[in-house]
Amino acid sequence: MKKNVLIIGAGGVAQVVAHKCAQNNVVLGEISIASRTLAKCEAIAASVEDKQAWQQPAKLHCYKLDALDVAATAELIRATKAQIVINVGSAFLNMSVMSACIETGAAYIDTAIHEDPAKICENPPWYGNYEWKRLQECADAKVTAILGAGFDPGVVNAYAALAANHYFDKIDSIDIIDINGGDHGRYFATNFDPEINFREFTGRVWTWQNSQWTQNKMFEVSRTDDLPVVGERTSYLTGHDEIHSLSKNLNVPNIRFWMGFGDHYINVFNVLNNLGLLSEQPVKTAEGLEVVPLKVVKAVLPDPNSLAAGYTGNTCIGDLVKGQKDGQEREVFIYNVACHEAAYKEVGTQGISYTAGVPAVAAALLVADGQWDVERMVNVEELDPRPFLNLLNKIGLPTSIRDEQGERPLTFE
Amino acid sequence: MKKNVLIIGAGGVAQVVAHKCAQNNVVLGEISIASRTLAKCEAIAASVEDKQAWQQPAKLHCYKLDALDVAATAELIRATKAQIVINVGSAFLNMSVMSACIETGAAYIDTAIHEDPAKICENPPWYGNYEWKRLQECADAKVTAILGAGFDPGVVNAYAALAANHYFDKIDSIDIIDINGGDHGRYFATNFDPEINFREFTGRVWTWQNSQWTQNKMFEVSRTDDLPVVGERTSYLTGHDEIHSLSKNLNVPNIRFWMGFGDHYINVFNVLNNLGLLSEQPVKTAEGLEVVPLKVVKAVLPDPNSLAAGYTGNTCIGDLVKGQKDGQEREVFIYNVACHEAAYKEVGTQGISYTAGVPAVAAALLVADGQWDVERMVNVEELDPRPFLNLLNKIGLPTSIRDEQGERPLTFE
Numbered sequence: 001m002k003k004n005v006l007i008i009g010a011g012g013v014a015q016v017v018a019h020k021c022a023q024n025n026v027v028l029g030e031i032s033i034a035s036r037t038l039a040k041c042e043a044i045a046a047s048v049e050d051k052q053a054w055q056q057p058a059k060l061h062c063y064k065l066d067a068l069d070v071a072a073t074a075e076l077i078r079a080t081k082a083q084i085v086i087n088v089g090s091a092f093l094n095m096s097v098m099s100a101c102i103e104t105g106a107a108y109i110d111t112a113i114h115e116d117p118a119k120i121c122e123n124p125p126w127y128g129n130y131e132w133k134r135l136q137e138c139a140d141a142k143v144t145a146i147l148g149a150g151f152d153p154g155v156v157n158a159y160a161a162l163a164a165n166h167y168f169d170k171i172d173s174i175d176i177i178d179i180n181g182g183d184h185g186r187y188f189a190t191n192f193d194p195e196i197n198f199r200e201f202t203g204r205v206w207t208w209q210n211s212q213w214t215q216n217k218m219f220e221v222s223r224t225d226d227l228p229v230v231g232e233r234t235s236y237l238t239g240h241d242e243i244h245s246l247s248k249n250l251n252v253p254n255i256r257f258w259m260g261f262g263d264h265y266i267n268v269f270n271v272l273n274n275l276g277l278l279s280e281q282p283v284k285t286a287e288g289l290e291v292v293p294l295k296v297v298k299a300v301l302p303d304p305n306s307l308a309a310g311y312t313g314n315t316c317i318g319d320l321v322k323g324q325k326d327g328q329e330r331e332v333f334i335y336n337v338a339c340h341e342a343a344y345k346e347v348g349t350q351g352i353s354y355t356a357g358v359p360a361v362a363a364a365l366l367v368a369d370g371q372w373d374v375e376r377m378v379n380v381e382e383l384d385p386r387p388f389l390n391l392l393n394k395i396g397l398p399t400s401i402r403d404e405q406g407e408r409p410l411t412f413e
Numbered sequence: 414m415k416k417n418v419l420i421i422g423a424g425g426v427a428q429v430v431a432h433k434c435a436q437n438n439v440v441l442g443e444i445s446i447a448s449r450t451l452a453k454c455e456a457i458a459a460s461v462e463d464k465q466a467w468q469q470p471a472k473l474h475c476y477k478l479d480a481l482d483v484a485a486t487a488e489l490i491r492a493t494k495a496q497i498v499i500n501v502g503s504a505f506l507n508m509s510v511m512s513a514c515i516e517t518g519a520a521y522i523d524t525a526i527h528e529d530p531a532k533i534c535e536n537p538p539w540y541g542n543y544e545w546k547r548l549q550e551c552a553d554a555k556v557t558a559i560l561g562a563g564f565d566p567g568v569v570n571a572y573a574a575l576a577a578n579h580y581f582d583k584i585d586s587i588d589i590i591d592i593n594g595g596d597h598g599r600y601f602a603t604n605f606d607p608e609i610n611f612r613e614f615t616g617r618v619w620t621w622q623n624s625q626w627t628q629n630k631m632f633e634v635s636r637t638d639d640l641p642v643v644g645e646r647t648s649y650l651t652g653h654d655e656i657h658s659l660s661k662n663l664n665v666p667n668i669r670f671w672m673g674f675g676d677h678y679i680n681v682f683n684v685l686n687n688l689g690l691l692s693e694q695p696v697k698t699a700e701g702l703e704v705v706p707l708k709v710v711k712a713v714l715p716d717p718n719s720l721a722a723g724y725t726g727n728t729c730i731g732d733l734v735k736g737q738k739d740g741q742e743r744e745v746f747i748y749n750v751a752c753h754e755a756a757y758k759e760v761g762t763q764g765i766s767y768t769a770g771v772p773a774v775a776a777a778l779l780v781a782d783g784q785w786d787v788e789r790m791v792n793v794e795e796l797d798p799r800p801f802l803n804l805l806n807k808i809g810l811p812t813s814i815r816d817e818q819g820e821r822p823l824t825f826e
Contacts, residue, residue, distance in 0.1 A: 187687045271684040274600045276713040283712040291702065296709045299696040300689040 001370050002107055002144075003029035006082035008067050008097055009089030010035035012192065012305055012349045013111065013150070015044045016357025017086050018060055019347040020395060022053035024361065027368050031058065032080040034065035035089065047348045067093045073100035082106055084364050088357065091115040091196060095130055102134075102141050107367045111150030111360050113241040115199070124206050124213050126244045131377065138377040145377040149363040150356040151317055151336075152178055152257075153242035155392065158385035159319040159334040159399070164250050165385070167332050167403075171323035173254035174246065175223075180260060181230030182313035182340045182351060188268045189302040191352040195294060198278050200259075201269065206239040208247040208255040219266055223258060228400065228407055229337045230316040235260040245379040272297060308350040311340035315351050332403040334410070336392075346396070355397060362391040386412040414783050415520055415557075416442035419495035421480050421510055422502030423448035425605065425718055425762045426524065426563070428457045429770025430499050431473055432760035433808060435466035437774065440781050444471065445493040447478035448502065460761045480506045486513035495519055497777050501770065504528040504609060508543055515547075515554050520780045524563030524769050526654040528612075537619050537626050539657045544790070551790040558790040562776040563769040564730055564749075565591055565670075566655035568805065571798035572732040572747040572812070577663050578798070580745050580816075584736035586667035587659065588636075593673060594643030595726035595753045595764060601681045602715040604765040608707060611691050613672075614682065619652040621660040621668040632679055636671060641813065641820055642750045643729040648673040658792040685710060721763040724753035728764050745816040747823070749805075759809070768810060775804040799825040 005028050007017050014033065021031045033041045041062035048060050061080065067073050067089055077085060077100055087097045087110040094114035101108040114130040116122070122129055131147055138145050148154055156176045164171060180191065190197040205216040221237035235258035246255050261269075272278050277293045284290055318335025336355070343354035363380075366372035371387050380388070389399045390412045399410045418441050420430050427446065434444045446454045454475035461473050474493065480486050480502055490498060490513055500510045500523040507527035514521040527543040529535070535542055544560055551558050561567050569589045577584060593604065603610040618629040634650035648671035659668045674682075685691050690706045697703055731748025749768070756767035776793075779785035784800050793801070802812045803825045812823045 188684075267680065268684050268688070271601075271681050272688075275681070275685075275710070277690070277710070279713075283709065285704075285708040285712045287708065289702075289704065289708070291698075291704050291709050291712070293709055293713055295698040295700065295702070296696065296704050296706055297688070297690070299698045299704070300692075300706055 002083035002368050002373060003027070004080060004082045005029070005031050005084045005086060005364055006077055006080050006106070007031070007033040008035070008065070008073075008085060008087045008093065010037060010040035010044055011088070012308070012353030013088040013357040015047060015349050016347050016353050017088055017360055018044045018048055019051065019053045020358055020361035021364070022048050022058070022060065023055055023395070024365060025055050025058050027365055028084070030061065030080065032061040032063060032082060034063040034067070034076055036064065036066055038062060038064040051347065068096045070096050070099045070103070073097055074103045077101070077104045077106050084109065084367055086360050086364055088360060092117050098131075098134065098145060101145065102137060102143050105141065105143060107144040107146070107373065109146045109149050109360055109363050109367070111148060111154060111356050113148065113153075123204075124244050126241055127379070128244070135377050142375040143377075144367055144373050144375055146363050146367070146372065146383075147377065147379050148241055148245065149360050149380055151359055151397075152176060152240065153245070154359045154380050155336065155389075155397065156317065156319055157242050157246060157380035158388050160246055160250060160321070161381040161383075162385045162389065163319060163321040163332060163334060164252075168321065168323040168325050168330070171250070171252045171321055173256070173322045174250075174252055175256050175258060175320040176240070176242065176318075177225060177227070177235055177258045177320060178260060178317045179227060179230050179233045179235060180315050180352060181233065182311050182315065184307040184350070185310050186302050186307065188265070189307055190304060191307070191350065192304050194298040194301050198269070198294065200238065202273060202278055204239070205237055206243070207237060207257065208243050209253075211253040219261075219270075225320075227316045228335060228402060229314050233260050246381060249379060249381050305349070308344050308348065311344060311350040314339050315355060317355065330404065332401055334399060334401050336397050336399055338397060358396050359388075359392060362388055362395060365391055415496035415781050415786060416440070417493060417495045418442070418444050418497045418499060418777055419490055419493050419519075420444070420446040421448070421478070421486075421498060421500045421506065423450060423453035423457055424501070425721070425766030426501040426770040428460060428762050429760050429766050430501055430773055431457050431461055432464065432466045433771055433774035434777070435461050435471070435473065436468055436808070437778060438468050438471050440778055441497070443474065443493065445474040445476060445495060447476040447480070447489055449477065449479055451475060451477040464760065481509045483509050483512045483516070486510060487516045490514070490517045490519050497522065497780055499773050499777055501773060505530050511544075511547065511558060514558065515550060515556050518554065518556060520557040520559070520786065522559045522562050522773055522776050522780070524561060524567060524773050526561065526566075536617075537657055539654055540792070541657070548790050555788040556790075557780055557786050557788055559776050559780070559785065559796075560790065560792050561654055561658065562773050562793055564772055564810075565589060565653065566658070567772045567793055568749065568802075568810065569730065569732055570655050570659060570793035571801050573659055573663060573734070574794040574796075575798045575802065576732060576734040576745060576747060577665075581734065581736040581738050581743070584663070584665045584734055586669070586735045587663075587665055588669050588671060588733040589653070589655065589731075590638060590640070590648055590671045590733060591673060591730045592640060592643050592646045592648060593728050593765060594646065595724050595728060597720040597763070598723050599715050599720065601678070602720055603717060604720070604763065605717050607711040607714050611682070611707065613651065615686060615691055617652070618650055619656070620650060620670065621656050622666075624666040632674075632683075638733075640729045641748065641815060642727050646673050659794060662792060662794050718762075721757050721761065724757060724763040727752050728768060730768065743817065745814055747812060747814050749810050749812055751810060771809050772801075772805060775801055775808060778804055
């Protein structure tokens with residue numbers, strides 16, 4: 001049993017986490033939020049007040065923090081009496097925040113893999129590069145660290161575990177398909193920080209095929225599926241965090257990730273990439289100014305947070321699993337459909353942030369009530385998926401399944 | 414009769430002008446070149462030596478000059494005893510170089526209209542904004558000033574005059590079609606300074622139709638023609654200097670300019686333009702650096718001069734003229750085809766620079782021998798086109814015609 005949550009970060013996902021923590025503060029206790037920019041924390045606090053999100057009357061405590069500073073982070077964890085830290089700050093912070101949790105004994109939850117700002121698209125083994133080097137350290141300190149507890153990674157890992165535990169005797173392939181069928185109405189925009197967003201696509205694509213790592217280029221391999229609610233969509237083979245942990249934790253020879261892109265997005269991306277405008281290496285203008293092109297692209301693109309108000313449509317993210325059960329070939333698609341407009345109405349963000357933030361709070365609730373308080377470092381597929389998916393059914397991200405019997409909601413009570 | 418030439422500028426067009434002046438230095442006398450960057454002048458001098466371009470032994474005299482400084486420019490004209498100044502520097506220099514010519518009595522020749530660096534795509538009347546305000550001043554000083562003596566403007570104005578003088582009693586329309594059928598082998602590049610290049614297309618398109626100025630958007634109106642050598646090509650209605658002077662000097666109700674673009678060029682242009690990356694207004698990066706996006710785009714694009722060595726294919730630029738002669742409707746296309754590889758072999762530049770630079774030297778030769786030494790300011794169509802086109806036939810840009818009798822070279826002896 002743990003309580004009192006410290007949220008690290010103050011972007012769109014942090015806003016969702018703050019709202020959902022507030023909606024569940026009877027169990028979670030005091031809720032605090034910390035970021036380099038105090039004003040962003042205060043704006044989130046105002047949004048929580050505005051939506052009257054608190055389950056029981058309380059205030060969101062706001063702090064200015066450089067979370068790369070382990071001592072300062074540990075001090076804030078102690079000062080706020082936080083026993084659960086939800087790290088939804090930049091991907092560069094994971095290691096320092098985890099150090100502060102190990103130092104203080106607080107549980108650690110994040111939603112994406114650690115990145116080194118100097119390296120783009122590192123090669124597998126991704127979790128092996130940073131997080132898993134500290135498995136023993138967490139076990140020794142009895143620190144609960146739940147890695148990748150957003151949607152993907154996170155919920156899709158739970159879907160994979162559910163399929164492996166309940167729907168298959170043997171799995172041949174897991175294809176994680178992530179479609180944003182929404183429309184932000186702008187000429188072009190990324191759904192989160194362009195610097196992080198483009199980093200995913202400028203390197204090589206690594207996937208797990210025939211039980212080994214396989215390389216492709218971005219936009220080289222595509223598939224088209226007719227999916228619930230969002231309809232027929234084309235997605236592209238992409239490298240993604242959870243391929244690595246699932247390949248280690250499940251005995252499945254093919255694990256692939258597919259990200260949906262429209263032709264327009266791909267065209268703009270290709271033009272910028274081919275011209276060298278997505279480069280993180282500085283160039284010098286004729287006037288002698290040194291500039292990183294990607295930072296200029298970021299400056300001219302819409303602020304991702306500005307997209308929320310006008311965003312329409314739905315996301316559909318799920319696991320298409322093929323294998324055998326009771327001697328029969330079968331295929332199931334376990335998925336969630338989330339609505340951008342509903343997310344904005346509830347928590348003031350678009351649906352992409354919503355799907356990433358809500359699962360982290362579900363994980364925190366399961367740590368708080370002890371079900372997931374495992375006192376070691378785990379990826380989501382190592383835990384029982386049923387209480388997690390059951391909670392998500394109740395707090396905004398319901399699970400459905402499509403199999404031989406058609407489409408229907410899944411419950412686990 | 415005038416002699417000794419001072420070339421202002423040291424880009425690709427200046428290199429062509431230097432080579433062609435050297436090839437004709439018996440008539441033209443001493444040849445000098447001046448630019449802000451002395452090393453660029455010296456590189457051109459080395460190229461002239463390398464190609465053994467001199468008609469009779471001589472040296473290209475190199476000078477460092479800020480041609481916005483009228484007094485310094487006048488002093489250099491006097492010091493070099495230049496009676497002819499060929500201004501092929503930046504489009505921002507025309508007014509200051511012209512002032513220096515008026516002060517010293519030297520003849521002035523340029524290849525493009527004056528631009529104010531702070532203004533993008535000014536509205537018509539273009540020559541009226543700057544050059545023509547000084548018509549009386551040139552006449553009073555008996556200064557010969559030949560405006561727009563490149564290819565377009567320049568040779569295409571001579572084609573228009575030739576059509577009006579010899580091929581038609583009445584002209585209904587002149588469509589100037591400029592096709593670069595060449596291939597530089599890069600993903601994307603502009604053929605001259607991207608800052609100047611994109612300025613042509615980011616504003617409104619002005620053309621002369623039904624005897625009045627008409628507005629369109631860039632890439633809004635296109636035509637497709639089957640043209641000599643380059644074949645079937647699509648071109649787009651574009652604003653261009655010579656539309657203005659031709660509309661004043663010839664009694665023709667429709668004068669349009671069409672620039673050829675491939676789908677790939679248009680796509681890249683549209684992506685950059687729609688994202689705001691062609692803007693001259695500074696943006697601020699997340700780190701607080703103020704940057705002009707267009708200058709960053711320029712920094713990542715290939716240096717236009719670097720394209721010359723691998724450039725293949727041909728340009729085709731000409732005037733499609735429709736009207737009546739002896740009571741009959743007729744249509745003639747007067748044009749030149751220039752080869753990128755031949756230009757590189759002869760003068761070390763690509764064909765776009767070649768077509769702009771050679772006509773300026775032909776104009777200088779006609780000023781030198783007195784035929785075009787008119788002691789006033791003129792646009793090319795006001796002069797007899799025959800000696801000009803005849804010279805161009807001999808020095809690298811031969812004229813052809815396509816009419817009822819098919820395609821054939823035009824001579825004027």
